[in-house]
Amino acid sequence: MALPERVIEAKEAIKNHLRVVGSKDWEEVQKDFPDISDASFWRYAKAIKADLKHEVALASNPDLFTQNKVEASTEQDPWEQQRPNALFRGLKQAQRFQALYADALALRDHAVHGESRIKNPVLFAKSIRIREQLLNAEMSVLDGIHSADAATAFLEKVVNAVAQAAPETAREIMDSLYELQKSQEAKDKKV
Numbered sequence: 001m002a003l004p005e006r007v008i009e010a011k012e013a014i015k016n017h018l019r020v021v022g023s024k025d026w027e028e029v030q031k032d033f034p035d036i037s038d039a040s041f042w043r044y045a046k047a048i049k050a051d052l053k054h055e056v057a058l059a060s061n062p063d064l065f066t067q068n069k070v071e072a073s074t075e076q077d078p079w080e081q082q083r084p085n086a087l088f089r090g091l092k093q094a095q096r097f098q099a100l101y102a103d104a105l106a107l108r109d110h111a112v113h114g115e116s117r118i119k120n121p122v123l124f125a126k127s128i129r130i131r132e133q134l135l136n137a138e139m140s141v142l143d144g145i146h147s148a149d150a151a152t153a154f155l156e157k158v159v160n161a162v163a164q165a166a167p168e169t170a171r172e173i174m175d176s177l178y179e180l181q182k183s184q185e186a187k188d189k190k191v
Contacts, residue, residue: 014044100134101134159173
C-alpha cells in the first residue's frame with residue numbers, strides 16, 4: 001500500500017499531466033509511481049479528470065492543435081498560452097538518454113583499469129558502440145524538438161496574423177485544425 005505522501009504526489013502528477021498533455025501517454029506518470037496499483041492510479045485519474053472539468057478557468061492547451069473542452073465562465077482564445085507537446089516529450093527523452101549514457105559510461109569504467117589500460121576490449125568496444133548509438137539517437141530527438149518548435153512558432157505567427165486581421169476567421173481556422181487533429185488521432189487509433 002502506498003504511503004499517503006506518495007498518493008498526494010501521484011494525484012498532483014496526474015493533475016499536471018491532464019493539464020499539460022491530456023488523457024494520453026500515461027506511461028511516464030505511471031512509471032514514477034510503481035508503488036501505486038494500476039486500479040488505484042486509474043481511479044485517481046478518473047476522479048481528478050472529473051474535478052478538472054468543473055474548474056472555473058479553462059485549461060491551457062498543450063499545443064496548437066489541441067483544445068481542451070472544459071466548462072468555464074470565461075473562454076480563452078485557442079492560440080493563447082500554448083506549449084508544444086513535443087518539447088515536453090523531448091525533455092523527458094533527454095532525461096532517459098542521460099540515464100542510459102551514465103550506464104554506458106559505467107560499462108566503460110568496468111572495461112578499463114583506471115584511465116590507461118583496457119582490461120576487456122570487447123566490453124570496451126561495446127561501450128563505445130552504445131555511446132555512439134545514444135548520441136545519434138539524442139541528435140535525432142533534438143532535431144525533432146527543433147522541428148516541432150519551428151513549426152509551432154510558424155503556426156503561432158500565422159494564427160496571430162490572422163487573429164489581428166480577422167479574429168473570427170482565426171477561430172474557424174483553429175477549430176478546423178482541431179477537428180483535423182481529432183480525425184487523424186481516430187485514424188491512428190484504428191491502425
